[in-house]
Amino acid sequence: MMTGVLTLHRTSVGKKVIMALTGCILVGFVVFHMYGNTKMFMGPDEFNKYAEGLRYLGSPVFGYEHLLWVARLVLIAAVVLHVWSASALVTQSRKATGGMKRYSEHKRHTSYAAYTMRYGGILIFLFIIFHVLHLTFGVVGYAAGQFNHPGGGNYDIYNNVIYGFQNVPISLFYIVTMVFLGFHLFHGVWSMFQTLGLNSATYNTLLRGLAVVVCAVVVVGNISFPVAVLTGVIQPV
Amino acid sequence: MKLTLKVWRQKNGSTPGELKTYPADHVSPDMSFLEMLDEVNQALIMQGEDPIAFDHDCREGICGMCSLMINGVAHGPKEAITTCQLHMRSFKDGETITIEPWRAKPFPIIKDLVVDRESFDRIIQAGGFISASTGSAPDGNAIPVAKPDADKSMDAAACIGCGACAAACPNGSAMLFTAAKVAHLGHLPQGQAERHQRVVNMVATQDAEGFGNCTNIGECAAVCPKEISLDTIAMLNRDLVIAALKGIEPVVK
Structure with a gap:
């Protein structure tokens, strides 16, 4: 049984299944990440307690940051497999089409989102690197000493987010990327069910609807954070 | 109807092809797309030129031979029909129509619009x-x-x-x-x-x-x-x- 699963990477459809399963993990993360961040609207105490709570997840059974690291490793593995399968499949398709515009005119029947998956994916990948360097490590976008590194009983990250988003170009980059993440989710969430063979005429409308809801919740939620900082709804303390 | 055709001409798989322009001056709206190409070919033959090669067989939409990319859309502008079922009334008088072969690496071009x-x-x-085992035909209702x-x-x-x-x-x-x-x-x-x-x-x-x-x-x-x-x-x-x-x-x- 297990050995069969491990042969999935050999075929094009199997690679897509890997993409769908890892995509499912990443969609779950993105929704949770957005939900957790809404705590910034409840004030600095709630938000900082959330940051602390993530590190004590599963305590006292699990040790400090243990489950957080498990989650991080699973997410990194998911990103690596998602990108690997995507690039392998794009290479295959490039070969099949000659990698160029094939016809003098090409009528596009279906959505913009489906056509931009790979380009949106590249943008999102670059964004993840920037995002980690920015709000996790605090090495870009901050004046010296402005970023408070959490740990050792100090989890005051509320101001980190606000100082981070007070930088207008960085906030705009976040907002633009979220729009492309929205396109990616709009096609990706539905596509996940199609690829796993869980879609059919009976469920198609429902699954398209689910994709729209996930896409709207994540995009509106995530964009609300930089907008709240830029408009002064959230102030540093 | 008078039309201008831009047709992909390619001698064989190893020669590069190009879009060539041909006039189609005597087109009836009741002609099928393939009949229109037949007319154009007749004129080409009369002029001593090589006719445009294209695939066709039954001309009633069931054989799967006809295969033209018309203005960038497979089987042309009408939905749910093959190229042979497409009629010239679907086009406007004076229109320029681009006709190309299927393009995909596993469909190598044999000649002009014909692919393998x-x-x-x-x-x-x-x-x-x-x-299934051969032999006499099984009873039609044996397997519900x-x-x-x-x-x-x-x-x-x-x-x-x-x-x-x-x-x-x-x-x-x-x-x-x-x-x-x-x-x-x-x-x-x-x-x-x-x-x-x-x-x-x-x-x-x-x-x-x-x-x-x-x-x-x-x-x-x-x-x-x-x-x-x-x-x-x-x-x-x-x-x-x-x-x-x-x-x-x-x-x-």
Whole structure:
């Protein structure tokens, strides 16, 4: 049984299944990440307690940051497999089409989102690197000493987010990327069910609807954070 | 009607081709698209030029031979018909029409608008059949088939293997074709014995032939003259996942 699963990477459809399963993990993360961040609207105490709570997840059974690291490793593995399968499949398709515009005119029947998956994916990948360097490590976008590194009983990250988003170009980059993440989710969430063979005429409308809801919740939620900082709804303390 | 045609001319697979412009001055709106090309060819022959090579056979939308990319759309502007069922009344007088062959690496150009679609035959040979004993014909009602299953199977079996799906796919994927065959047999009791081996073999062959990978865009279903639905692809995916869980390896000659 297990050995069969491990042969999935050999075929094009199997690679897509890997993409769908890892995509499912990443969609779950993105929704949770957005939900957790809404705590910034409840004030600095709630938000900082959330940051602390993530590190004590599963305590006292699990040790400090243990489950957080498990989650991080699973997410990194998911990103690596998602990108690997995507690039392998794009290479295959490039070969099949000659990698160029094939016809003098090409009528596009279906959505913009489906056509931009790979380009949106590249943008999102670059964004993840920037995002980690920015709000996790605090090495870009901050004046010296402005970023408070959490740990050792100090989890005051509320101001980190606000100082981070007070930088207008960085906030705009976040907002633009979220729009492309929205396109990616709009096609990706539905596509996940199609690829796993869980879609059919009976469920198609429902699954398209689910994709729209996930896409709207994540995009509106995530964009609300930089907008709240830029408009002064959230102030540093 | 007077039309201007921009037609892909290519001597053979090893020579580069180009779009050449031809006038079509005596076109009746009641002509089929292929009859219009016949007229243009007649004029070319009279002038001593090489006529435009294009595939055609039954000219009633059931054989799957005609295969033209008309103004960038497989089988032209009308939905759910083949090129031979397209009539010139679908075009405006004075219009310029671009005619190109299917373009995908597994469909090498033989001449002008004619491509080699044997890669599809090899996908069928890998699993698009059932193994049955020969002999006298079995009783028609010996194996009961539920009406909804028979309908779904028939919808998928409508595929004529024209290749419009792979030609229209931005990824050059043949998934709709392969999935139509998988769904056609997979919905019937006779297809169950080889169901999972079939999908593994056909997908492996499709990959080996050099087709691209499906990204669920839906361009294929949009141009399919037989309106095969993306549901068939979901069924192929489902069967492949189950086959992988069962550890079935491709057996391809």
